[in-house]
Amino acid sequence: MQSKVSDAELIAQTLTGNQAAYADLVKRHQRFVFTLALRYAKVREDAEEIAQDSFIKAYRSLASFQGQSKFSTWLYSVVYTTAMTFLRKKRIATDSIDDEHNFVQIENQVSAYDVNTAESKSRSFYLQQAIGQLLPDDAAIITLFYKGEQSLEEIAQAMGMETNTVKVKLFRARQRLKEKLERNLKHEAKELI
């Protein structure tokens, strides 16, 4: 059985000019980077642009990666800064994403489904929907913690925050996500009745 090549080996190969090695790195991390970008951009096209820009920036500054942290942690910090720059350019008010107006819109979307559609929706769908209703930073922290295999210290490093701030944010994000998930699932139950 062929053993999986590590990120460090792929980086070393990329630095010698082997672009195929970088393509492998992109393939390996693209789903997570795209999901993370989607937490900020909310629109697939924008998220894809952020993810693509992040990989290009990472390629450009790959030589400066010291290997002191995990490559994924370093890459997520690139995604975070790229997303922030993108949002600033697009002048999106990230604070308003969690407001009541948006929530009503999403609620209406759910109630527009007929019973059969609602039945076919998995718990995962409602979880994704609930994550979409969180503040971008909260959604990103939840994603990094649960799917990015990142510790609180690594998340803090990627997002340029204090570890304690990340801990508090994670605590609040989980509470909010739990509430929103329960609310959405309750709504689904009503639809089914």
Added chain:
Amino acid sequence: MNNIEEKLWDYIDGRCAPEEQNAISALIDEDAGVRLQFEQMLSANTSFTAMELDEPSMAFTYNVMEAIRTENARVPLKAAINKRIIRGIGIFFTVTLLALLVLVITSVRWSAQGLSVNLTAGFKMPAINYSDAKIVVQAFVFFDVMLGLYLFDAYLRKKRAARSV
């Protein structure tokens, strides 16, 4: 942060010290309210762990690599020029100038009446026709002034363009 909730999340995440872990475990066993809260949090945690990652478009990797290839191909001429060549040209001119300078200095005859230059044998200075040379010098100075103005104009344009971006 709610103290007990914070402790329960730390317990779920496995971030507690062994003594604290035992204390929370005992609290969950003893207190029905805490147990219910813990079960709800554990269920939420299981849901969060099952979160699915989104998939970018099929051509994502291709697009990234294509963008990198295009960017590499578009390296400006300034960066593409081999610095060793530039350095070589620089060294050639420096050595030539230094050799000329040494030649001139060693050929100078210092005397009380003044100084005269006697270049090494066999080297004759070309005879200059001063009436023709005047026109050549004027043309040379005119060309230099025009070139200077042109370069200064190009510099100012570049500066203005950079300021407007």
